[in-house]
Structure formats: structure tokens, C-alpha cells
Amino acid sequence: MKEDFLHYVWQYKKFDFSNLTTVSGDELTILNSGQYLRQSGPDFFNAQIIIGNQKWAGNVEIHLKSSDWYLHQHENDPHYDNVILHVVWEHDTPIFRKDNSEIPTLELKTYVASGVLNQYLSLTTPKSWIYCENQIAKVDQLMFKNWQERLFFERLEAKATPIEVLLQETDNDWEAVLFYRLAKNFGLNTNGEIFLKMAKSIPFSIIRKEGFEVENLEALLFGKADLLPVEAEDFYTKDLQNRSIYMTQKHRLKKVFIEPVQFFKHRPDNFPTIRLAQLAMLYHKQQNLFSKIISTHSLADFYKLFNVGVSSYWENHYQFEKESPRKKKQFSKSFIDLLVINTIVPFQFAYAKSQGKEISESLLQLMETIAPEKNIIIEKFSNFGVKSKNAFETQSLLQLKNSYCNHSKCLQCAIGIQLLKN
Template identity: 55%
Template sequence: MQEDFLHFVWKYKRFQSADLKTVEGLPVHIIHLGQHNHNAGPDFFNAQLIIDNQKWAGNVEIHLKSSDWYVHNHEKDSAYDNVILHVVWEHDTDIYRKDNSVIPTLELQQYIKAELLNNYKNLLSSKSWINCEKDFHNVDDFILNNWIERLYFERLEQKSKSINALLSASKNNWEAVLFKMLCKNFGLKVNGQAFLSLANSVEFSVVRKTKHSFEDLEALFFGQCNLLNDDIQDGYFLDLKKRYVYLKQKFNLANQGVLPLQFFRLRPPNFPTIRLSQLAQVYNKEDNLFSKLMNLETVDDYYEFFNICTSAFWETHYTFSKTSKRIKKNLSKSFIDLLLINTILPLKFSYAKSLGKDEEKKILDLITSIAIEKNSVVDKFLDLKALKTTAMTSQGLIQLKNNYCNKNKCLQCAIGNQLIANSY
């Protein structure tokens, strides 16, 4: 038994509320259960109750045992002076106010159906991939779809905190934040941190001053990533090296903190050389990249904008030292989808919040226009139940698994709520 279960039961009134009586035998009528408090202080604020024909307004505190009041030292905390009802699973001692009057206590276990308690115990004791694995397919579609949408925006809120930290560090320069996020996501999972270390090694003002020359941008990115240190007698390589020496001296660049790039176990189109050249193309293409990306409205607009490729050299190379069959290396649709999911939409959400605008409808239209992501977590959920095949679904499911299932937070989950409470 967890105290969270009693919070859930009280919050959603999952008990038989007729003929409630305190342990002293006083009748209790609930007018308002109160607002759930997730911070310090009593568990529910501003409840309204009628106890023994006397109306009370104040707070409700919940414990497994009455004696937990003293275990938690509430008698010494003035924040608990306005508690009008002590709700417990088991009453084992009276609790007194500072004036020595007894705080009314409601022992909840006698008002909870055995089926509800069994549902809770069975769910939380499951040893499956997720607690509700065997019952997930029974969850109401309307509840599940609304919960996934809410989880997606919860995920955006979490990402917004990271964006705000980047924004603060860059002195409210949204262009600089975009550069760091694009760098990280162009590096994908394997080279994401290395690409981010590249972004951190260069002031964005240097990128801005260099962006009008595609060759200079490539030289800047390759040089900062220590890719121009070899002795390769190729005209393109030597030109980049010469340009980087000039840029390094001009802007007093240092790259000791840039992490090594990884090529091993990557498909050649994802080699960091290819991604760096494509990233340079993006920044060479647009002067005010952040404004441009924030103002595009449809997924097709983004596909058109990101229809970019590498410089000509990389059409016949994946590394500086070895030629390959000629192929134009454009950003794929699936890669652009990842940029939208992990960079553009979180930035649109955070930027709109900073301006006091509600852009949720536009963001929903965009995320539901993107195909569902493929990974082991999403595939496992889809094996349990057919769901909408959009990126909002995959993002919501990732949030569900990481922040609820893995932490046994079934009582805070709409799915767990339904499965536990299906006796009512």
C-alpha cells in the first residue's frame, strides 16, 4: 500500500461517500474534495466539508496511519494548522491541534471496494514489460488518445526547460539556441554530443559572419571537429584546410573541447562528414534561419525548405580519403521528420510561450502530419494495441514509458486510473 493510492482514491472520489463517518462516529458530507497539492504542505487545499452538521473550509491531510502525523512532525509545522480532516487507511492514534482539540479522522479502508484495492495491487505487482501489459488493449480509445496528446505536450514542456536553459546561457539569442539544437540533432544519437560540443566551441557570431560562404562554413565545421589534420593531397581538402587556418586565426578559435566523431557502425549517409556538409548548406541557405523556420506552417513547407544536399565533393565521397559511387546526398524525409520532432516543434512551442501565444493547434497539426517513429518502445506498444500512426503517438508513448511506466506511476497515469477504477 502506498500513500499515493489514498491520494488517488480521495482525488477521484473512488470510495463510497454515502454515510461517511469519522472514527468518532461524526457524519461527514463532502462539498468539495479540495485541490491536490504536489508541493510541501497539506495534501489537499481548500476543501469544504460538513462534519456533524458544522460546515468547515480548510485542508485535508492523508496518511497510511494516523500516527504518521507525528512521524512527519506535522504538529510542529504551522502549515498544518488549518487541516480540517485527517484521512487515513488505518487509525491508530488520535491527532490533536495546538488547542488540544481532536482533528476529525476518516478511516478510508472501510469505504473502499475490495475490487478497487485488488485492481491496484495486481497492477502494481505486475512483473511485465509495463504493469498494464496484459490489459493495455482494453483501455478505452478516447481515454488513450487524449492521454497521448497530453503526454506529448508534457514532453514539450520538459524540452522547453532545456531550451530555456540554453536561451539563458546564450543571452536570449534564439538563433544561437537553434544552432546548438540543430547541431546536436544533425549528429543523431551516435554523434549528437560531439556535434553539440562543436556548437559550444564556436560563438554563434562566428557562424553568422561566415555563413555567406558555403566553403568557409564547411571549413569551420570540419576544422573545429579535427577532420582537417591529416596529410591528404586533394584540392578540396587543401582548400578547406587553408580556409580553416585563416578562420582560426581571425576568430581566435579553439577546439580542444570538441569530442571525437564516430564513424563505426554508422550507415555511410549518416557519416559525420556528410551531416556537417549538409548542416553548412542549411546555414548558407538562409540569413535569418530561426525566423524562417518559426514562420513555416506545413510539413510540406519544411520538406521543401530542407531539400538541401552536400557540396559536390561529397557526391563521390563519404570520407576525405576514399572515393565512392556518385550519388547526390540530400536530407531524407525521415531525417527531416527527426529535425521537426526534436528541434523545430519544441522551439516553436517554447518561442510561442515566450511571446504569450497559444500555438498548440498549429503544433498539433504539424506533429500529426508526421509519420510515427520506429523504435523498440513504440513497436512494443503497437504490438499491444493498434494506435494512430503519427509522430504525436510515438512521442506520447516515449513519454509514457520513460516518465510513468518505468517509474510505476500508474496512479498518475490515465491508463492506470481506468484500469484500477473499472470497479466503479
């Protein structure tokens, strides 16, 4: 048993309210169980109770055992001075305030019906993947839809956080931060952090200045990623080497150690060379990209905005000086979908938030037009009867699994709470 079960029992009044008494035998009446805080300090704020003939207003603290009060050192924390009731599953020791008066204690185990406890134990007994895997497909769909919206925006808030951090580092240069975050996503899971470090090593003012020649951008990106061969034979590679040396001197770029990029297990179209060539072409073709993504709202228009390929050299190369059959190598729709999900929508959300604007509905509508993502988590949910029709639903399921299921937060999850109520 965990404390969150007791929080659930207290918050939703899943115990017998009649004839309550404290462990000292005093009659107890609960007028208001208080507000669940979910933060440091007592668990429930501003509760109202009657003990004997005395009415009390204050906070309620909940533990599995009374002695946990001392285990958590609450006796030394002034935030707990206003606790009017200690609610525990098992009472094993009296608890005293600083003035040596005893804090009234309610022992819950004598008032909780066995059915409530058995349902909790059934829900939280480990299964093969998630606790509710045999029940999740049966929950109320309206509740599930509302919970998915909450999960989606929780995930969106988390994705907006690194954007806000970078804004502080760049004096609110939205264009620069967009370039950094796009670079990270172009690197995918394998090279994302390497691409981000590479992008941050180039002041964005230089990207602005040099964007009129795609070869200059390629020289900057390939040079900083340490992908330019030491000994070059073909004209293009030699030209990029010279441009890289020249721009390093011109812009006084500092040498920054960048971990080697990874080619292993990538399909050729996802090679870091191709993704950097595409990133260079994007910033060559699309000036003022940030303002364009903020003013674009349909998936079809994003497909047009990102309708760029690579320079001619990379149409018949995947690596330097290794020729291959010619191919345009434009962004696939599935890759643009990933950019919209992981970069564009978080940017639109963060920017609207900074401007005090509400665009939640339009973001939901956009996400509902994007095909569902394919990964092992979404496949697992599908096997248990939760099938996703779009990216809004897959993003919410990823948040559910990673932030709730993986941490056994069933009683902070709307699905878990409904299953317990049933």
C-alpha cells in the same frame, strides 16, 4: 500499496460515504474533498467537512500510516498547520498540532470496498512491460485521444525547456539557439551532446559572417569537432586545415575540449562527417533560417526548405581522404521528419509561447502529417494493440511510457484511472 491509490480513492470518492466516523468515534461528513494540488504541502486544498456539529474548512493530508506524518516531519512545517483532517489507510498513532490538539483522522481501509482494492492491485501488479498491457487497447478511444493530446503537449513543454535555457544564455538570439539545437539533432543520440558542445564553442555571429562560403563553415565545424587530419594529402583537406587555422586566429576562437565523435554502429550516411557537411551546406544555402522555419507550416514545405546536400568533396567521400562511389547525400525524408519532430515543432511552440500566441491546433495538424516513428517502444505498444498512424501519436506514447509507465504513475494517468473506474 502507494499513497497515490489513496489520493485516487479520496479524489474520486471511491469509498462508502455513509456513516463515516473518525478514529475517535466522532461523526464525519465530507462536503468537499478539496483540490488535488500535486505539489509540496498538503495533498488536498480547501476541503470542507463537518465533524460532530462543527464545520471545518482547510487542507487534507493523506498517508498510508498515521505515523508517516512524523516520518515526513510535517510537525515542523508551517504549511501543514491548516490541516483539518488526516486521511490514512491504517491508523497507528495519534497526530497532534503545535497547540497539542489532536488532528482528526479518518482510517480509509474500513470504508473502501474490496473490489476497488482488488482492481488497483490487478492494475499495479508487475507484468512484462507495462502494468496495463492487457487492457490498454480496450480503453475508451475518445478519452485516449484526449489523453494523447495532453501527453503530446507535456512532451513539447519538456522539449521547449532547453530552448528557453539557451535563449537566456544568448540574450534571446533565436537564430543562434536554433543552430545549437539543430547541431545537437544532427548528431543523433550518439553524437548529439558532442555536436551541441561543438556548436556552442562557435559564436553564432561567426556562422552568420562566414556562411557565404561553405568551405569556411566546414572548416569551422570540422576543426572544432577535431575531425581534420593532422597530416593531409588531398587539396580539399589541406585547404580546410588552412582555413581552420586562419579563422581561429581571425575570430580569436578559444580552444575547447570536445569529446571524440563516434563513427561506430552508424550507417555511412549518418557518419558525423556527413552530418556536419550537411549542416554546413544548410547554413550556407539558407540564410535567416529561423524566420523561415517559423513561417513554414506544411511538411511538404519543410522538405523543400531542407532540400540541400553536401559540397562536391563529400559526394564521393564518407571520411577524409577515403574516396567512395559518388552520391548526392541529401537529407532523407525520414531525417527531415526527425528534425521537424525534435527541433522545428518545439521551436515553433516556444516562439509562439514567447509571443503569447496559441498555435496548438496547427502543431497537431502538422504532426499528424508526419509518418509514425519506428522504435522499440512504439513496436511494443503496437504488440499490445495500440497502433500509431502518425508522429503525434508516437510522441504521445513515448511520453506515456517514459514519464508515467516507467515511474508506475498509473493513478496520474487517464488510462489507469479509467481502468480503475471500470
